[in-house]
Amino acid sequence: MNAWVINLAGIAVMMLIVWWFWLSRPQARRASGAGAIEIIVDNGVYTPARIEVPAGKPVTLRFVRKDPSPCAEKALFDELGISADLPVGKPLDVTVTPPRPGEYEFTCQMRMYRGTLVAR
Numbered sequence: 001m002n003a004w005v006i007n008l009a010g011i012a013v014m015m016l017i018v019w020w021f022w023l024s025r026p027q028a029r030r031a032s033g034a035g036a037i038e039i040i041v042d043n044g045v046y047t048p049a050r051i052e053v054p055a056g057k058p059v060t061l062r063f064v065r066k067d068p069s070p071c072a073e074k075a076l077f078d079e080l081g082i083s084a085d086l087p088v089g090k091p092l093d094v095t096v097t098p099p100r101p102g103e104y105e106f107t108c109q110m111r112m113y114r115g116t117l118v119a120r
C-alpha cells in the first residue's frame with residue numbers, strides 16, 4: 001500500500017468515529033406512562049440514546065450496564081445534579097425529574113457514552 005491509500009483509510013476511520021460518537025442521532029424513544037425505561041449500556045452507546053419524557057414529572061430510567069470497562073461505570077446528568085454508579089449486569093433504577101421542557105444530556109464520566117432526555 002502506498003502512503004496515499006493509508007492516509008485515505010485513516011481519514012475514513014476518523015470520520016466514522018466522529019459520526020459514531022457525535023453525529024449519529026438514534027431514534028427517540030418516548031416514555032410510555034408507567035414503568036421504567038430500560039437503557040442498555042454497551043459498546044460505547046446508550047440504547048436508546050434519545051428519550052422523550054414529560055417535563056416536570058419523575059421518570060425512572062433503568063440502566064442495564066453490559067460493558068464492564070471503567071468507561072461505562074457512571075451515568076451523569078450534569079444539569080440535574082445526578083451521578084449514578086452502574087453495576088455490571090445488574091439493572092439500576094435512576095429516577096430523574098426534568099424541571100422544564102428542554103434537552104438534558106446524560107453521559108459517562110468521560111463523555112464517550114452520550115444520551116439525551118428530551119422533556120416536553
Ligand SMILES: [Cu+2]
Pocket residue numbers: 070071072108109110111112113
Ligand atoms: Cu466513558
